Amino acid sequence: MSSANPGRSTATVSDDPAAGAPGGASSADPDAFLGLSKEECVELLREMIIERRFEEKAAEVYQVGKIGGFCHLYIGQEAVSAGSISPLRDDDYVITAYRDHSQAIARGMTPNAVMAELYGRVDGCSKGFGGSMHMFDKSLNFMGGHGIVGSHLPLAIGVGYAIRYRGGDQVCLCFFGDSVVNIGAFHESLNMAARWKLPVIFLLENNRYGMGTDYRRVAAVKELKDRGRAYEGLTSLDVDGMDVLAVRQAMEEAIERGRNEKTPSFIEARCFRYMGHSMADPMHGTYRTREEVEKWRSDDPILSFTRRLMDAGRLTEEEYKTIDREAKEIAEESAAFADRSPFPDPEALYRYVYSDGYPDDMRRRDAWRKELR
């Protein structure tokens, strides 16, 4: 049996970057909008715009030193987060890597809580302990932001295991980047998920680069989705990750498989990150050209969806402007909120090391710091 789903190959990205950005044709009927109402479509667009404006604000405040450490922006990939998280139920689970601000917001975290986390303040979603790479919100089943490449895939199958264990019909959506297909944890996880039928949706965001490494330079496979072929019972497919409806449709089908048949899916969403790998890196340079970046930007997921909605009479110029203005206000307010939020108090240092209190012997070894006695 072939584990790859033969019916759904919506790849539109050429392997040759010089050949240009994806054409945008998806298997979704462009006029049907997957049966979504006008309002639902506008919500999807609003979600993407809020994510975009938020990240732009994060970049701005990072430059003036409000945010520390690594800060990986999601700009350009919004169709993937919005398209994949929107069809989930509240009791489903989401887990991701360090490029996690937009996914957190898409899952329902307030931009205020995400920005306060970036600022390292008490009102951050992780109370200032996680920062950019470690957004968590247990009330939303948003299980983090993880910083070790590939290492959260085993966690995702553990969530899938817990779902099956309890006989539930939830799914666990797990985001990761293109570099992950080459790490052992990826294969260990896909294997166990397929073998034991764990309802996990492995969502690969192929933004073509892992830091400065083009995926084709390090993966001994042409189509990354083919990495899933080794696992019987796993449905592997690819999708135009610049097209929010295409992502959403692929996800809806994967969710169905997960809920009903308990089988996992592996979706390669082909997309592009506009910014550098992190705020410390340039947008283009030694590993990719300005032209390549410009080419992908011209097929921007927000612009193209906006155009599609307008063409179909589902959005007016006026409405778009209002959404965009509000998104900018939300981003501005998040920064103001984060600025007002206090830093964690020093006692918090010991609060979350163990859930039953900080052991006395450990505290005594810190006694050389007189102020902590």
Add this chain to the structure above:
Amino acid sequence: MAVLTYREALNDALREEMERDDSTFIIGEEVGEYDGAYKVTKGLLDQFGEWRVRDAPIAELGFAGLGVGAAMAGLRPIVEFMTWNFALLAIDEVVNAAAKMFQMSGGQYNVPIVFRGPGGAALQLAAQHSQSPEPWYSYVPGLKVIAPATAKDAKGLLKSAIRDNDPVVFIESEIMYNLVRDEVPEEEYLTPIGKAEVKREGSDVTVVCHSKMVHQALAAARTLEKEEIDVEVLDLRTVRPLDVDAVVASVKKTNRAVVAEEGWPMCNVGAQVVDDIQREAFDSLDAPVARVNGLDVPMPYAKNLEKLATPNADHVAAAVRHVCYAD
């Protein structure tokens, strides 16, 4: 009281806790149909079924991480490593995921998980299968690290570990599974994590030890009795958190200490204990603290060389004489 082997005591602990709490499951290589590589999980598959006793592929990183994710989703996994040597493939999930999740998430996701399996050398298993993992894990805030020496402690501590709401590294011993047997209460009991126990009272020297070295220390104490040296054997039982109060109290009584463990000397548990003693009981010491440990080499295969590299009761006795200025 029944006399049980270390292995039987662990098996009882697993069964009792799995009966008590149906969110507890065990995953690892050969834990099910094969009854466990060392038979610690014997009979559990038959009693609890495959979702609760899961035979895993040889994918330590993957199934250790599976445990962490399941714990975050509300289950209480017990991850068995066939031995701790193989757990090195999974150390990322133990250190970067399990140990840090509670803090990284601002106190939202605690990780109630037990990672367990045998550590230390057995007999002529050579370098890759003969090493003591305690220091690798006890270095990490967020982990609790337990290494029991008796069947009674093994059972009581494993039960406590399974009920604990934080990640626990539970280090057993291939050699002790069969050789160690002692009286285990019939009724339910829990042994507290983080509490040392005086295994033999004495007034002249404190030997601080854990796991296999407890038995070497007790043997040394019997030898030294004839030389009129009265040795106190303090079994740490848990190496993180470490019962500094018990160490200090004992050293204040005896004024001399030997710290003994099986593993390599550099940055090991004993190195930390020596620091705790000098920091909190310096004025009570009548002699510098002596250390006994494995020699600082990868474990060789040849029988004579392995013997040379492994600490034994004679080494403990010699160290005790040394701190008593009796050598």
